[in-house]
Amino acid sequence: MNFLEIGFNSKKAISVEMISVSTRLHVVLLPVAFLMAFARPGYPIAKKVSTLLGNKVLFSCPFDGNVTKMSWVFNSKLQIAALRCDLNEMALISNNSRIIIQNATCNTFKNEMNLQIESVQLADDGNYTCEILDQRGVHRLAFSFAVTVPPAISFSTDNKPNNTMMAICTASNGKPAAEITWYPNNLGNFSINITHHSNRTVTVQSKYHISIHHFSEEIICAVNHPAFDGIKNYTIHQNGPASYDSQLSPKILFLLYLIAGVLAACLCLLAVVAFTVRCFNLQIETAFRNCCISRSSQEMSQSNGPFIQMENFIYDSFQPQKPRN
Structure with missing residues (x-):
């Protein structure tokens, strides 16, 4: 191999290595650039918040610096409240009595405008954004709020032809959708039907088709949902459904x-x-018997003595007396 071939091969190896390094840099820098783009003011990463239906929720919006205006916006369209720090004015635009603005303050060191919703409803589900305006531009704090609704659990059994039965477990009107699992799960086949309602709740129904010959004792319908403290188990016996909570x-x-x-x-x-x-x-x-028997025998013996003597006396008194010699 001459020097020309060595130089050509070296250049080729260097070119391949540079392409490999460039590819690795693209793989590393692209996600970083993506995160930096979405971390800029105006493109916040929403913080996920959830609570049960009927509870209250608090969104905190603190900010340091010389702020001109702070406001809350629902689903990027509906403005709920605004605080003008330059005019020292507070405006509650929403007419919802369950919405409360807490700790609305403006100063050079600390600015705060917290949003609290009492007794949350399904209509409160959505995105809430706190917008802050200062000399540097617009800054945003975003919250993705999800209302959790516990489902109503029901179950039943239905006898089918050919010595089969069907166990039905239903988690109705929950949010998000519940997860249903059967134990044991090798007795037959099961199907799941999911229904989405207009109020954003979901009904999940699972049907378990079982051969009666395989159904010896009982089967368990396990329901998992974020509103539950753990997994709830419901037992269906061979002679019919009977529920209990495993917890x-x-x-x-x-x-x-x-x-x-x-x-x-x-x-x-x-x-x-x-x-x-x-x-x-x-x-x-x-x-008592011993006492009575002893007393009766004593009385009889005492009473019979004088009677016998009297009887002998009378008998002797009437006997003819022999003449005296």
């Missing part, structure tokens, strides 16, 4: 055991009392 079953079992223990203790106490009373009655009855 409450230990307490129920403890109460049942406690009641059974108290009843058993009461029955034992009653048995002991009855046995003691019976023994006491037997002792009294035996003592």
